[in-house]
Amino acid sequence: MKAFFKKLEKVWVVILNSSLIFFSSYFIYHSEKFQEKISPKKFWERKINTLSTELKKDDIRIKSLKLDLEKEISLATYNEEMAEIKAQREDLDANDIYNEMENEHIQKLSRIKDEIDEISKDEEKVKNNLEKALCHINLLK
Numbered sequence: 292m293k294a295f296f297k298k299l300e301k302v303w304v305v306i307l308n309s310s311l312i313f314f315s316s317y318f319i320y321h322s323e324k325f326q327e328k329i330s331p332k333k334f335w336e337r338k339i340n341t342l343s344t345e346l347k348k349d350d351i352r353i354k355s356l357k358l359d360l361e362k363e364i365s366l367a368t369y370n371e372e373m374a375e376i377k378a379q380r381e382d383l384d385a386n387d388i389y390n391e392m393e394n395e396h397i398q399k400l401s402r403i404k405d406e407i408d409e410i411s412k413d414e415e416k417v418k419n420n421l422e423k424a425l426c427h428i429n430l431l432k
């Protein structure tokens with residue numbers, strides 16, 4: 292019985308060691324620095340494609356947020372009328388409802404502007420990284 296457990300222990304150690312070797316080599320192979328050293332041109336082309344896609348996504352998100360901002364600004368003209376309608380329906384003061392709606396509107400506008408600024412900063416970083424990647428690929432040619 293002891294021999295069986297000794298053999299099982301040895302098999303377990305072999306399995307553990309081989310899985311450790313497999314996973315460590317997998318992570319090393321997929322690391323960016325290693326990929327760059329194996330085939331730099333392919334690595335930088337892939338990096339350029341990724342950054343270009345990310346840049347397009349950021350651009351679309353910024354355009355979408357700008358449209359949302361324009362929509363919110365145009366809807367602000369109707370806040371007073373909506374406040375009067377809501378006040379009549381709920382028997383409340385129209386000025387209080389209007390002030391509340393105005394505060395919500397201002398907060399929403401500031402959130403959209405902040406998000407646009409944040410995405411614009413990210414877009415600038417991506418543009419810088421894209422320029423660096425293009426320089427690297429031009430150096431390889």
